[in-house]
Amino acid sequence: MATDRRQNIQLTPDGRLRHFLTIEGLSRELLTHILDIAESFAALPGRPVKKVPALRGRIITNLFFENSTRTRTTFELAAKRLSADVLNFNVSTSATAKGETLLDTLRNIEAMHSEMFVVRHSQSGAAHFIARHAAPGVSVINAGDGRHAHPTQAMLDMFTIRRHKGDFTPLRVAIVGDILHSRVARSQILALNTLGVTEVRVVGPRTLIPTEARALGVHVYHDLDEGLRDVDVVIMLRLQKERMDGALLPSESEYFRLYGLTNKRLEAAKPDAIVMHPGPMNRGVEMDSEVADGPRSVILQQVSYGIAVRMAVMSLCMQTHAEEREEA
Amino acid sequence: MNISILNGRLIDPANGIDDFLDLHIQGQQVLAVGTAPEGFEAQETIDASGCIVCPGLVDIAASLRDPGPGRIDLASETAAAARGGITTLVCTPDTQPVIDTPAVIELIHRTARKLRRTRVLVAAALTQELDGQQLANMAALARAGAVALSNARRPLANTLVERRALEYAATFGLTVMLRPEDPHLRAGGCAHEGAVATRLGLPGIPSCAETVAVARDLALAEHTGARVHFHALSTAGAAGQLREAQAAKLAVSADVAAHQLHLTEMDIEGFDANCHVSPPLRTLADREALRQAVADGTIAAICSDHQPHELDAKEAPFPETAPGISGLETLLALTLRLVDEGVLSLTEAIARVTCGPADLLGLPYGRLGAGSPADVCIFEPDTPWTLRRSALYSEGRNTPFEGWEFEDQVTHTLFNGRVVYRRDARNPA
Amino acid sequence: MTEAPQHIFMQHDGIIDLIDGMTGILRHYLHDREIDNPAIIGIHTGGAWIARELHQRLECADPLGLLDISFYRDDFTRIGVNPQVRPSRIEFDVDERNIVLVDDVIQSGRTIRAAMNEIFDFGRPASITLVTLIERNGRQLPIQPDVVGLRLPLPTHEHIRLTGPDTFTLEITRRTDLSPSS
Numbered sequence: 001m002a003t004d005r006r007q008n009i010q011l012t013p014d015g016r017l018r019h020f021l022t023i024e025g026l027s028r029e030l031l032t033h034i035l036d037i038a039e040s041f042a043a044l045p046g047r048p049v050k051k052v053p054a055l056r057g058r059i060i061t062n063l064f065f066e067n068s069t070r071t072r073t074t075f076e077l078a079a080k081r082l083s084a085d086v087l088n089f090n091v092s093t094s095a096t097a098k099g100e101t102l103l104d105t106l107r108n109i110e111a112m113h114s115e116m117f118v119v120r121h122s123q124s125g126a127a128h129f130i131a132r133h134a135a136p137g138v139s140v141i142n143a144g145d146g147r148h149a150h151p152t153q154a155m156l157d158m159f160t161i162r163r164h165k166g167d168f169t170p171l172r173v174a175i176v177g178d179i180l181h182s183r184v185a186r187s188q189i190l191a192l193n194t195l196g197v198t199e200v201r202v203v204g205p206r207t208l209i210p211t212e213a214r215a216l217g218v219h220v221y222h223d224l225d226e227g228l229r230d231v232d233v234v235i236m237l238r239l240q241k242e243r244m245d246g247a248l249l250p251s252e253s254e255y256f257r258l259y260g261l262t263n264k265r266l267e268a269a270k271p272d273a274i275v276m277h278p279g280p281m282n283r284g285v286e287m288d289s290e291v292a293d294g295p296r297s298v299i300l301q302q303v304s305y306g307i308a309v310r311m312a313v314m315s316l317c318m319q320t321h322a323e324e325r326e327e328a
Numbered sequence: 329m330n331i332s333i334l335n336g337r338l339i340d341p342a343n344g345i346d347d348f349l350d351l352h353i354q355g356q357q358v359l360a361v362g363t364a365p366e367g368f369e370a371q372e373t374i375d376a377s378g379c380i381v382c383p384g385l386v387d388i389a390a391s392l393r394d395p396g397p398g399r400i401d402l403a404s405e406t407a408a409a410a411r412g413g414i415t416t417l418v419c420t421p422d423t424q425p426v427i428d429t430p431a432v433i434e435l436i437h438r439t440a441r442k443l444r445r446t447r448v449l450v451a452a453a454l455t456q457e458l459d460g461q462q463l464a465n466m467a468a469l470a471r472a473g474a475v476a477l478s479n480a481r482r483p484l485a486n487t488l489v490e491r492r493a494l495e496y497a498a499t500f501g502l503t504v505m506l507r508p509e510d511p512h513l514r515a516g517g518c519a520h521e522g523a524v525a526t527r528l529g530l531p532g533i534p535s536c537a538e539t540v541a542v543a544r545d546l547a548l549a550e551h552t553g554a555r556v557h558f559h560a561l562s563t564a565g566a567a568g569q570l571r572e573a574q575a576a577k578l579a580v581s582a583d584v585a586a587h588q589l590h591l592t593e594m595d596i597e598g599f600d601a602n603c604h605v606s607p608p609l610r611t612l613a614d615r616e617a618l619r620q621a622v623a624d625g626t627i628a629a630i631c632s633d634h635q636p637h638e639l640d641a642k643e644a645p646f647p648e649t650a651p652g653i654s655g656l657e658t659l660l661a662l663t664l665r666l667v668d669e670g671v672l673s674l675t676e677a678i679a680r681v682t683c684g685p686a687d688l689l690g691l692p693y694g695r696l697g698a699g700s701p702a703d704v705c706i707f708e709p710d711t712p713w714t715l716r717r718s719a720l721y722s723e724g725r726n727t728p729f730e731g732w733e734f735e736d737q738v739t740h741t742l743f744n745g746r747v748v749y750r751r752d753a754r755n756p757a
Numbered sequence: 758m759t760e761a762p763q764h765i766f767m768q769h770d771g772i773i774d775l776i777d778g779m780t781g782i783l784r785h786y787l788h789d790r791e792i793d794n795p796a797i798i799g800i801h802t803g804g805a806w807i808a809r810e811l812h813q814r815l816e817c818a819d820p821l822g823l824l825d826i827s828f829y830r831d832d833f834t835r836i837g838v839n840p841q842v843r844p845s846r847i848e849f850d851v852d853e854r855n856i857v858l859v860d861d862v863i864q865s866g867r868t869i870r871a872a873m874n875e876i877f878d879f880g881r882p883a884s885i886t887l888v889t890l891i892e893r894n895g896r897q898l899p900i901q902p903d904v905v906g907l908r909l910p911l912p913t914h915e916h917i918r919l920t921g922p923d924t925f926t927l928e929i930t931r932r933t934d935l936s937p938s939s
Contacts, residue, residue, distance in 0.1 A: 215526055
């Protein structure tokens with residue numbers, strides 16, 4: 001009954017992290033462990049030597065079917081700080097254009113003895129697909145698949161929140177903008193709920209909120225002022241310009257007027273609320289520069305924490321697979 | 329050849345028969361039910377003790393990919409049909425080339441006649457090359473033997489084309505099979521727009537993509553007087569619309585794919601590409617409404633909606649995989665499972681895959697009265713078996729039912745008076 | 758890993774006596790080498806507890822340093838991340854300092870090698886003095902402690918472990934299938 005597909009292929013039978021594809025199905029303990037490990041790595045930039053030898057001699061491949069220099073660079077830096085060797089494949093411009101299938105590409109790179117794939121793809125489920133077909137002993141880390149998941153981004157956001165707020169349980173978090181198309185939002189919502197926050201809100205017009213949003217475990221708001229009332233954390237999502245073409249929104253200016261974050265509107269939130277954005281930000285669309293550069297913004301910290309969190313996930317997965325290899 | 333099928337429980341819904349009756353076949357026809365006529369001598373007798381003997385199944389929508397590239401062809405798919413107890417297949421026009429000329433119909437008929445495993449009928453293209461714009465030569469196609477017209481899964485360009493197509497088909501009394509779906513509301517979706525797709529981030533196909541289309545099609549059916557058949561309904565809303573239209577005496581009918589009566593959106597969990605189908609698997613409430621519509625006869629036919637694919641077609645991230653299930657070999661098993669689940673009586677279940685679909689297209693099959701074509705399916709109930717993808721006769725191994733346990737197993741299939749499948753022999757005839 | 762029942766080898770008071778003794782030896786050792794301002798670094802977790810005791814007794818000016826060598830182990834991908842992994846913390850400049858590196862038990866020497874590797878990623882110390890509570894047999898690398906609380910020969914299948922941090926005990930466990938890793 002296809003039950004094999006429904007098991008969490010990210011975990012070994014004894015619950016260790018084999019792949020990192022989605023937050024769904026991971027325990028609070030495991031997420032906390034990832035954040036704890038990331039704490040170890042967050043201190044590295046202060047040292048003269050900014051890397052550890054943990055993954056020396058291992059090969060990690062960035063397999064990007066969708067261009068994203070920013071994300072690829074943070075994964076590359078994370079891998080290098082773990083002393084791994086890094087291969088970069090930008091597949092959108094090479095293999096598949098020549099009729100090579102995704103599986104062909106995978107097999108070719110596996111033959112280069114890569115033990116970990118960091119995968120980015122425009123289709124939901126691509127990371128699951130690759131994980132299902134990867135050779136035993138090869139880990140897959142999802143660096144964003146379609147609208148589905150971007151779990152390392154969500155974890156770096158959790159890391160940022162924990163650094164500022166400590167405990168997750170009393171927090172109210174508002175995620176504002178294009179929830180419908182956002183893999184980041186889906187992963188953030190799962191992570192926040194797993195870590196036990198009091199409330200997750202999503203705020204946006206009906207065209208950008210999934211009809212079944214409540215199935216995600218959130219409260220839906222269409223009014224920004226109401227949605228921001230008494231929240232501890234505000235996460236602003238990026239608005240893609242294409243949304244104007246698909247009749248989802250009339251214009252950027254109307255969007256900003258209704259959902260753009262300004263210092264004035266931020267007054268509805270708690271006085272110590274922090275403002276986050278997964279980047280890259282459209283100033284004057286999602287938020288005003290006075291907010292982005294203001295004292296409540298933690299946007300730049302998010303970027304630097306991203307490396308520590310990715311190191312944590314990579315070292316955990318690599319270790320699980322190495323143990324499996326050992327046992328086999 | 330004369331064949332007697334003895335000691336079986338004969339269920340022939342078209343003739344209201346459910347009794348322990350023998351069946352005697354002479355040549356290609358049923359000679360008698362019950363006692364053999366004086367002087368009849370069977371060259372072969374089939375002992376059907378403990379088995380159910382019913383008309384061979386009629387599947388009114390199967391994509392057979394022949395003519396077309398690749399390994400899937402009429403030889404492999406008719407073998408699969410025979411194994412599944414199917415003796416009449418209506419092939420959809422989405423072949424390569426498309427069935428929009430009498431020549432392609434003739435080619436399919438000739439190939440099928442040579443294979444002699446099952447009857448292959450044709451639903452020909454409604455528009456040329458299924459482009460949704462220019463009407464196909466419907467009268468010529470009908471003369472060549474097309475039993476219905478269909479645009480497969482391709483949308484028509486606009487409502488004016490649809491109006492004209494229905495009017496033109498109505499001129500010749502031809503049935504038009506429509507797959508009701510608004511392409512704009514579908515908008516590149518690949519899964520039911522519901523809780524599961526929302527969580528998995530899969531682009532959704534809303535239920536209203538179907539109900540909007542059904543409303544439009546019903547209005548045009550009424551306006552044009554065309555005989556419209558809806559293929560593969562998937563929503564509770566559409567089942568309700570159909571029920572109302574039938575109550576208003578509109579000549580409309582529908583079928584449902586067997587898998588829609590068992591699977592739901594929950595089954596795509598984990599991005600199982602074998603559950604990527606079109607129309608998409610919907611909610612439990614939709615499934616229950618479809619079951620109800622099948623039970624009360626609003627939906628008179630269950631079809632396989634057979635969509636065999638080569639391996640590569642399902643080896644990709646979910647949205648990029650080809651939709652569809654290889655369904656010939658599970659049509660009977662899934663239909664009979666509805667009996668175990670208390671949805672249908674055994675007679676109703678058999679009717680939905682025999683005389684039900686045959687009557688929708690005015691075909692003389694799916695019944696076993698004296699003089700009917702000797703198309704027979706014999707199956708043994710309470711004989712558990714497990715479906716294995718690798719054991720399918722179809723060249724399309726894309727089934728989500730891998731590992732499912734079924735209770736009823738086909739032991740013999742007879743087509744035109746010949747045994748074309750025998751469980752205990754490895755080869756189909 | 759299958760562990761047989763363990764037995765207590767030494768209780769808190771005995772261990773405190775050992776630490777007091779080590780403190781005296783360490784003072785002499787540092788004095789002989791004209792080191793008057795050592796910086797102490799303990800290896801997480803047992804080594805850090807002993808280091809804390811020495812840090813108090815020697816009244817060091819610099820904050821106690823703490824190393825978690827998880828990511829420096831030569832067998833990282835086999836043994837991996839300790840569930841209680843914590844950041845290494847050295848809040849003084851390592852360059853040209855005389856370091857006292859403290860661990861609870863030295864066996865193979867691999868932990869000490871990893872720790873020294875990590876210390877060098879913080880800077881270039883003038884010297885490193887190695888102090889361990891227990892020195893047992895089983896060395897796999899040419900690394901020897903300078904100051905030892907107790908030398909203890911043990912059968913290879915026996916394992917000694919310090920528990921703490923408030924009340925110390927030393928436990929001996931008999932193992933059936935684990936390679937020495939301390």
